[in-house]
Amino acid sequence: MATTTLIRNADWIIAFDPARNGHRYLRNQDVAFAGDSIAFIGPDYAGQADRTIDGRQLMVMPGLLDLHLHAYMEMHGKGFFEDLASKHMWMTQLFEYTWVLQEDAESAVAATQASVCDLLRSGCTTMAELYCSGLPYEGWVEMLGRTGIRTYVCPMVQSGHWGTPNGRDHVYTWHEAKGIQNLARSLELIDEAMRHSSGRLHGMVGAAQADTCTPELFGKCKQAAEDRGIPLQTHAAQSVMEFREMIRRHRKTPIEWLAEIGVLGPRTLLGHAINIDQHPWVNHHERKDLDRLAETGTTVVHCPRAFAQWGDMMRSLGGYRAAGVNMALGTDCYPHDMVEEMRIAGLMSKVASGHVDLLRTEHVFEIATLGAAKALGRDDLGRISVGAKADIVLVDLAHPSMRPVRDPLRSLVYSGVSGAVRDVFVNGEQMVKDRKVLTMDQDDVLDRLEAGQKRALDRVPTMDWAKRTADEISPLSLPQ
Numbered sequence: 001m002a003t004t005t006l007i008r009n010a011d012w013i014i015a016f017d018p019a020r021n022g023h024r025y026l027r028n029q030d031v032a033f034a035g036d037s038i039a040f041i042g043p044d045y046a047g048q049a050d051r052t053i054d055g056r057q058l059m060v061m062p063g064l065l066d067l068h069l070h071a072y073m074e075m076h077g078k079g080f081f082e083d084l085a086s087k088h089m090w091m092t093q094l095f096e097y098t099w100v101l102q103e104d105a106e107s108a109v110a111a112t113q114a115s116v117c118d119l120l121r122s123g124c125t126t127m128a129e130l131y132c133s134g135l136p137y138e139g140w141v142e143m144l145g146r147t148g149i150r151t152y153v154c155p156m157v158q159s160g161h162w163g164t165p166n167g168r169d170h171v172y173t174w175h176e177a178k179g180i181q182n183l184a185r186s187l188e189l190i191d192e193a194m195r196h197s198s199g200r201l202h203g204m205v206g207a208a209q210a211d212t213c214t215p216e217l218f219g220k221c222k223q224a225a226e227d228r229g230i231p232l233q234t235h236a237a238q239s240v241m242e243f244r245e246m247i248r249r250h251r252k253t254p255i256e257w258l259a260e261i262g263v264l265g266p267r268t269l270l271g272h273a274i275n276i277d278q279h280p281w282v283n284h285h286e287r288k289d290l291d292r293l294a295e296t297g298t299t300v301v302h303c304p305r306a307f308a309q310w311g312d313m314m315r316s317l318g319g320y321r322a323a324g325v326n327m328a329l330g331t332d333c334y335p336h337d338m339v340e341e342m343r344i345a346g347l348m349s350k351v352a353s354g355h356v357d358l359l360r361t362e363h364v365f366e367i368a369t370l371g372a373a374k375a376l377g378r379d380d381l382g383r384i385s386v387g388a389k390a391d392i393v394l395v396d397l398a399h400p401s402m403r404p405v406r407d408p409l410r411s412l413v414y415s416g417v418s419g420a421v422r423d424v425f426v427n428g429e430q431m432v433k434d435r436k437v438l439t440m441d442q443d444d445v446l447d448r449l450e451a452g453q454k455r456a457l458d459r460v461p462t463m464d465w466a467k468r469t470a471d472e473i474s475p476l477s478l479p480q
């Protein structure tokens, strides 16, 4: 029989209200979950419980969803990329340096585990892991299954890739047959995940980028996703360079081209979609991309922190939402802290729109929960609701960053830190207890990641077009 956990008399619960198809607060009530699902929400639970948690001074909230990250590779760049500008490739998101830090198989495992530790500890219970450096290493799916987080595995395929031979030109190298060939293997990995015994692994078809996949590869990816009833994700409108390239190739914006070849739709997620036709940097004469996204029901996965680091921002998250575009959040690079990501999303939207309340706290939270669940076609994620998956986060309202507690969600989004997240359950299993990840030894993971980062930094001259060292490309912030 399934184990029942009771959270008794929680100060605050962010519960799903079907009448308004959104969240609402409940005060001083109970939440019980049995096995992997929520069984009860309300006052005075009278049933049996195997374990009881005192809910006083706690907020019970649904686990957050991070639908766009590259856990296996980006953490290696911590301390290297933050201030790195490319002199001749401005507005390109550092394409000159994108590939200079290459993880090895061993450190890819450590980076993935380190990313998941950060996510879990910030109240995230679902991630979409986008692998886009060829096919993943042996044992990838199993390793993801052991981390404890709910994962949409997304091995991305592509018909070509970009690089630079000189730090100025943005050059595509095409290998179309290999893209089709890799799709077969990536679908095997997705099917392996969907069969996984943990019940926490799911599949997402991945076509790497709008500018690196042929219509044929996109068509096969879309068909494979539809056959399995699973989502598809690609990167699109993520740089000025890509936007200009698609205008040059097709006389169409990236979003317009994706709409035309049939990629957009309610089960399609676009990573970023920041440099769309209305973005001032692309200097385009039409304003139709937002309507294209809204009319097709396409989801945009917004990763504000990564773009802020590159000096760019969505114009604006509140504006996209108001136009009817379904939105989700992602952490993309690092840190993988969903509390911080929500705050940056809210603040950047205020800056970009010039409005204080076009995007309010409840909207940011809705995007990080219900918007993401909608993109996945899941009505059992991102909500505290009877029958929903027991992906539950307990926030410590006594944490200094949360006090004084007038409105705990506002405290969390605008003042809170991930240290306020005390306990995390995924599929009813406890993965974080008193701020400690139970599935991994985080210190050991970080030791292995640090060793891997050193190896990757040592290899930089072999990956850079000008054969520079890591310190030549990115000197330390202070002299030593």
Ligand SMILES: [Zn+2]
Pocket (backbone or CB within 6 Å): 068, 069, 070, 130, 235, 271, 332
């Ligand atoms: Zn990405």
